[in-house]
Amino acid sequence: MGSQRVDMSRTVRIGVDVGGTNTDAVAINPTQQSEPGRGVLAHHKTPHHPGRHPGNRDRRPHRLEKVSPRPLRHRERDGRHHPLHQRRRRARRAPPPPRRHPAPVPQLPARDPALFRVPPALTKIIKGYVGYCDGGLHIDGSEEAPVVEAQVVDRCREIRALGLTAVVVVGAFSPIDEVFHQEDRVRDIVLREMPPGTDVVVSHEVANIGLLERENASILNAAILQYARCTVRGFRRAMKALDLHCPLFLTQNDGTLLDAAAAAKIPIRTFNSGATNSMRGAAYLAGHDTQDSSAIVADIGGTTTDVGVLLPSGLPRQASAYVTVAGVRVNYSMPHLHSVGLGGGSIVRQTEDGKVAVGPGSVGHYLTQKALAFGGDVVTASDIAVAAGRAKMGTCVVNLDPNLVTNAEHQIKMLLEGVVDLIKTSPEPLPVLLVGGGAVLSPSSLEGASELRLPPFHDVANAVGAAISNVGGTVDVIQSVADQSITDAVERAKSMAIQRALDSGAERDSVRIAEEESYPVTYVANKLRTVVKAIGKLDINLKTELLVEEDDEGEVEEEESEVAKDFSIVVTDEPEPVNPITYRPTVIRNESTGILEWHISETDINYLADGCYVLGCAGGGSPAASRIQLRDMLRAGHTMRVIDSSSLDPKAVVYWGGHMGSPATSNERLQSTETVLAFQALMEYRREESFDAVISLEIGGANGLEPFLVGSSRFFDRPILDADFMGRAYPTYWQTTLAVHAPNELVPCAIDSGDGKTIIMTRAPDDEIVDRALRASCSEMGSRVGMASCPTTAEKVGNFSVLRTVSLAWRIGRCIARAEATNTLSTVAESIVQEAGGEKSAKVLFRGKIVAVERRLFKGHSHGSITIAGLSASEEENSGIGQHGIMPAFKTGGTLMIPFKNENLFAEHTAEDGTTKTIIASVPDLICVLDTSSGRNLGVPEFKYGFRVTVLGITCSPRWTETPAGLKIGGPRAFGYDMDYHPIGEYVEPKSVIEEFAPTG
Template sequence: MASNSYRIGVDVGGTNTDAVILDVRDTTGPQRGVLSFCKTPTTAPNVTDGIETAVRTVLTQSVVPPSQIGCLTIGTTHFINAIIEHDVRRLAPVAIIRLSKSFLREVPPFSDFPPALAKIMNGYYGYVDGGLHIDGSQESPIVEEQVVRECAAIRERGIDAIVICGIFSPIDDHFHQEKRVRDIVAREIPGADIVCSSDVSQIGFLERENAAILNASIMKFARPTVRGFRAAMKRLDLHCALYLTQNDGTLIDAPAAAKLPIRTFSSGPTNSMRGASYLAEGSGERTTKIVVDIGGTTSDVGVLLPSGFPRQASAYVTVAGVRINFSMPHLESIGLGGGSIVRVNEKAAVTVGPDSVGHFLQSKATVFGGDTLTTTDIAVRAGKEEIGNPDLIKDLDETIVSRAQARMKLMLERVIDQMKTSPAPLPVLLVGGGSVIAPAELEGVSSVVCPPCHSVANAVGAAIAKVGGTVDFIQSSTNKAVSEIVEEGKALAIDRAVGAGASRESVYVAEVDVIPLQYVNNNEVRVIVRAVGELSDDGVPLTNGTSEDDNTLEGGDEVYQEADKIQLSPKEENENRKIDINSYKPKIVINPETGVDEWVISELDLEWLSDGCYVLGCAGGGSPFSEFLRLRDQVRAGYKMRVIDAASLKDDAIIYWGGHMGSPAVSTERLANDETEQAVAELMEYYGHKKIDAFIDLEIGGGNGLQGLALGSTKHQGCPTIDADFMGRAYPTYWQTTLCAFEERALVPCAIASGDGKTILMTKTTNDEIVDRALRASCSEMGSRVGMAAKPTNKHAVLNYSVLNTISLAWRIGRTIACAHATNTISTVAEQMVEECGGSKAAKILFRGKIIAVERRLFKGHSHGELVIQQVQSSEQEDTSDLPVTPAVATGGILKIPFKNENIYAKHIADDGTEEYIATVPDLISVLDTQSGRALGVPEFRYGVMVTVLGITCSPRWTQTKKGLEIGGPGAFGYDIEYKPLGEYVEPRSVVLEYADKN
């Protein structure tokens, strides 16, 4: 009998510890190979007692000798529970040292943290010279004296959890800047917990830094927890490998988990999803199902598609409201579990959670003789469960019981509705030890199903976890073929999976993504490869327990007390408040000096504009997210941004325009910066202009759609931004503008600035196309991202050559997305966008399906490639039959969308091979993430994402001249395709004019 035939899966929750023994050879029986399972209270102060009890019980019940166990795998919600609960006892304040000489200042750490969590973790942040460029060269070398000064500031504050985060640190294979700084910090602050961001996550600076911050904050709690796992294993005489499950359902060894606990943050919910699917396989109707896993502290809710696989999260995910770049199933967690505390105020109002007695349930809950009223007490008093001593709660007022039950019911219904993309009722798979508190019926739920062994689904998910290996690197393709680089990446990922404990013969490559990087000197490509396999018979060399004393359990005398409440200031409360979308109106005021109506931009306006600009980016233009954070922080600091209608411009107005140019990969690392402002200043100096009357965006699509607001902010030029742009979308080059369609040499004189002290001024040209080519060549030499300011224009050109009211259109599209989320109508968000864009004559839903292939390549500095979308089987779709879904222009077969930074055309290939171009540039083709309703850019295209393709008719500025179609139509991209308008253009409604008389 092979030793790995049996696996023990353990889930350590806030209230209960679950364990199963699984026979991997017998997965078809009614118990799906589960020989024995046990649920026991999670013990305190030493959690290892509960682990030991649970594992010993299943070993005894199954009569399987410890020597026959192939591995012990543990999943835990301990770490994420502390984050969700904002538990100041277990979260440490963090200091951050950023490595960059010239960048990162505009968007500081914690910019996108919820105020309460930032109040706990934001201990200090500072900057030192350092950072890399995208080609691996240094932006600046590390200066030790600067690091020493930062260490002194950190010591003064008594902080010993420290994050080091440098630009492009994940590709730093030569200078090892983060490691150098780590060594200096370790010398200056002995015993500190130091986290290098490159050890935590990959490219994407803000998301990587956020993940590193969460990781550093929880490390002091993680170490004794992991040591406790090892100690329990020792006492059980288990000599197999010890693993923890990671967010993606794969395994990580114990020492690595103690250093990188964030990799286990979502392991409990992931295991629950996989365990529920495994246990329910072959039973019940194959439809979309909601999985609700109720533990002792939280309820985690996810979606199982009819195929039996979890619905995946979008490109970025959030943990307790913090955005990070880990791949994991789409889950929502609320503070509701079997140990959640029930409170009654002086007015008899009842609240439930979010704090919990957790693993102290059997000592703190009233039914066990404690002094804390919990949801378990409510369930016992209501006759749903027979545990503890019911006599201890027999006098509990039935009104309190009914109100608590109503509150729990409402909490579950709300989070379930949040996960649905349609109001249609769906069945629920109910798992987890706290499931007893769930009501028998829920609004919006067709039935509640408990699969076999449902109470230990997490432990089952842990037992069936696979072993993974991932690589993510950037390499030049100048002297090596991309295919060769990919094969090297595959081999490395497979080796890493095998090194992590997978049997080589079972390993397969599950994911490959090749992303050419724009505007870089050596044709660099980013390669991401993920390989997975089954656990090897031999496991891996045991590393757990060799470097630390297993019996040294820090925090062993911990006793339960309510977590300190975080008190927010009035300003922080204001930032955290929720706004009623339906009643919100933009603020339009009359400027007393000019008499012009001006739209004063708010935080909510910026959020909607950000989402809308990405939709209008047609997959290009770069993500607006970091630009949104920069502008939101300016609004919070009291700066103002104003938008005016183009007709209100003075006849002699001096109008500047421009935006960012370069690689989106650089933007994700450098974050929003003031390069465009620097380019404008250079051009103003050349012209001798002392002030600017207004700014107009180069393009409304992507991050550049917010550039006008950034430059016009009172922090910079203090001028209004015109509700218009020179593209009505995003295009890959500066000469592809409506202004260039009407004017010759419209770009020069112009200036570009790198943001770190380098500027170039171009004053003459023979045509506009060569200007763009020259500037892009310079851009690649200046760090692959610059800001650009073009030749100032005038009111006549704006009124006659620009695309009007595009800021208004972006705002309306963003508001549509927000409303769809608020009303659970995401599945029809595309239909709602069609209405905002002028109705079915002006916009259309082109196709619905799943991305099945993404090809990327680099040519002359631009990201070229092709997206292939296939209409999926009904088993892979969520049921939306209750909603009036508009038929797509094309159904069946596949849709191919080539892109050059932006999407070029949409060609439908029917099942019989018939081909039809259903949309081409200059019309807009936007790919929406069906799950969120938000746009996907080229960097976010990946296999398996469910998408909806939206087409919008372009402005007639592109079609009323021959030159317009020459520079903006299919021929400009090398395609001999006749342009056929998608529909009739409808000019967007002006927000300024619509709301001016109503404020």
């Protein structure tokens, strides 16, 4: 690195956006942003051919003649051109088979199958080997188990025998491993044992906490390493051909830069960076200072309009914790966008009733052939803009009926206003920045926009955003706040993020904290999780070492690589989707016992998982991992069966239990057999060989599926009862209907951590102390245990449990599946209301958008609240409320505040006058928050700003209300709120699946 400082007045940046249709390039001097030309010295757009590597010389932007031929300081690329994205664009074609198959090596105690939620077609192509070794951490950073070198050596021998040359190492809680560096140790052993040239990816360098999603991201990263290196070499060849002697960077999807060497190692971080570049480029070109206010950016392309929010941090508002890439669930940053089928190529047509429709059909990249302005015969949105005098394009005069033009303009305005309103989190207007080649379609004003800006060079905003990107550093850390204050813990995380930004090449004086979020780790004492992002301007002087010479040795020609792709590979063994309209569960009569049994299928598990999460009332933990575990057991030939509790002898012995611990731990340790081990321990203590049936502790969340694991033929082969002891989810073990009606019967009970630690509690003076004692032990055992409760009898199940809740969960899940299959997600809430007993038992309480989320820690539980702003009159009209089967909400307008303690506690409506407050629902009734766009439940971890939601209320079972003890244990005062319970409606017992689908005759 030279010591001579760079003359910033002579700094030129080249930004390149590799899009799906065109490649855009700009040359910018960022020091001239205040000038009319925004420092844009030259720009060029060129179409390219799909399927060819970016960087090929016939695709490189080459018309930047206005830039003087002096040394350039650096060059950024928008890294969106990936083979996994090509798969998404090519219908029914799998991605090219990588030559290096990653071999995920998750550490114990995670025992779930690798490639979680990866489409079967992709799994078949990239899955080469899965091996397990001891290791992993607890949530507090202590070792779960040490790495055993001999085990790693054995796994390497197995990998070598298969001829695989890419290995992924995944360890539990590796992102917080600051002491043992287990993944790094395993990587070093693998590199020593494997042949030279082996790629080894360690998961903590790829993504954050969330083992399965981090593993997925790491596997995808390993699968495209060869492609990434080839792509970077292509970029460098293009630079060499242009005589550019400057560092090369790629943009990440979070809006920051990654140097070329790092991008070649972690290419997955560059996925979908185009949207972020577009938003940041729009703000730069418009001269909008995001530190003054947020801004909405509408990128209007040829087919769609993508709309997002640029925050005061200068970065886009992020999507939820989990996103998908090529159908694979991963957990890294992605911008939160809403899209609408409006672009320059959108087809304009007039229906028989005289109405005008714009899109979503489009001529796409055939615009210059099919649009009227170019001599074609299709009326497009671009033709409307030309006819209205807002745009000049093409070679032909466009003559259209003025009424058609007026009506089409009105439809375009409505589409843009709708998507802008959808992305906003408050009714206050915000500036809207228009970019993209179709930006000229926009009218001069939009409702909800304080102003519209069409900046210069708007059609190459993506490339501009790439050129002006910053560098950053992100930290996701769990710290103890037992010996330090929360403030000190947050400041430490900030310091770590700042240092990472500096290590990435940021100018020290320019670094600032762009994003910060801290929240407690539930059910774990004195633990705080903090996520911080620091960003700063790139220090060009510190990056001169990146001016490396291209190493052409062993370089693979792109043309050969492209020819080697075999797109004929199509995996046809994916299970055929089941039609939820005609699907019938299998109910048979057991010939030996005469009992009707519901034999569970993979479809049933899918329905149950979605339904259980809804009944979790935002708590209970996500059933996603349980769903996969049970699905794979069914595919392996194991069976599960559900019966009605009335089928059993009253004296029959019924075991029950589930998981206890922190959802944050579950995100890393995931599904195992702790509950089975706890059952075995309790049976050994009680000297019992078996039992007659198993019932769920709680139907809500992941525990709703745990009895299916225990009762499966893989383990105890006992029927699961169509009932549970909550009818929902609650934060503690003793908040059960059994404790309400049969107190002091929770012991003896057992907990097991799954790694050799078991505790049996034999006596207790009351039920509450049982929960407190077990949770204290759970924390010491890794904050995740399986639990077996004191067995009960079938008679007590019939008298004290909430009956037919398995049936209810199944029916709710089927509602969601049917809505997806019939494209009626707008009425999924209404369908759930009907399954929950109709309008006298359940209600749509409210519709709106989440505009505030608060989280805090209190006595080990996640406390907080969400605030939902009601829909405006126009939004309700556009949503079809009152039409098409969409029922009006119980309350409209104003806001709804829902406090939670792991689960939603009550719903308080504030009228539009801001003073009139009404409690419209409270525990023990169920308050469920659904994502309106998907119809699925949102748990506390998924609560995010901007989500459009539908709030449901379901009347609880009378098991909670028929005695004073029920409300004392499960009512509002049990959570410290001095309010009386008022039921939503009358309880209606769910309809039994077993009875409905029982065989006739």
